[in-house]
Amino acid sequence: MGFWPKSIKARRRLTLFLWVAPILIAAVGLTLYALRDSVVYFYTPGQAVAANAPLNTTMRLGGLVSPGSVVKNPDGSVTFEIMDNLDAMTVTYQGDLPDLFREGQGVVCEGRLTQAKAFKASTVLAKHDETYMPKEVTKALKEQGEWRPNSEVPIKAAPQ
DSSP: OOSSOSSHHHHHHHHHHHHHHHHHHHHHHHHHHHHTTSOOEEEOHHHHHHTTOOTTSEEEEEEEEOTTOOEEOTTSEEEEEEEOSSOEEEEEEESOOOTTOOTTSEEEEEEEEEETTEEEEEEEEEOOOTTOOOHHHHHHHHHHTOOOGGGOOOOOOOOO
């Protein structure tokens, strides 16, 4: 019994597959090879320490800004600490901070890990409060009978 099917139709399909499959495999391989440097991993401080995140590789670091950790330096840079439940990491950023940035607020910083617990950010993104819900959504949930006021997390005032 040979490799080629007896049917001409089946032979054409197999020949087409044998030509197209290597081209598709090569295209996927080249695409993945080209995109390998544009992958940016997201870590929390605890995950970055536990995973021994690579130094000087672009990554994103997210967590809460530790209360009392924001220091504005004379050279225009800002140093602050990002924490999660497991660990904390010192972040240095040169530039203007977003309007929503404040202590106790969630942030995501993009940059590079310079030491085990030191991060140099090139971008800082502040996250809005996760408990925010527009009035229209609240009204719609109440009308549908899906509103659960007891499940709300109390909103704390930001320190002045």
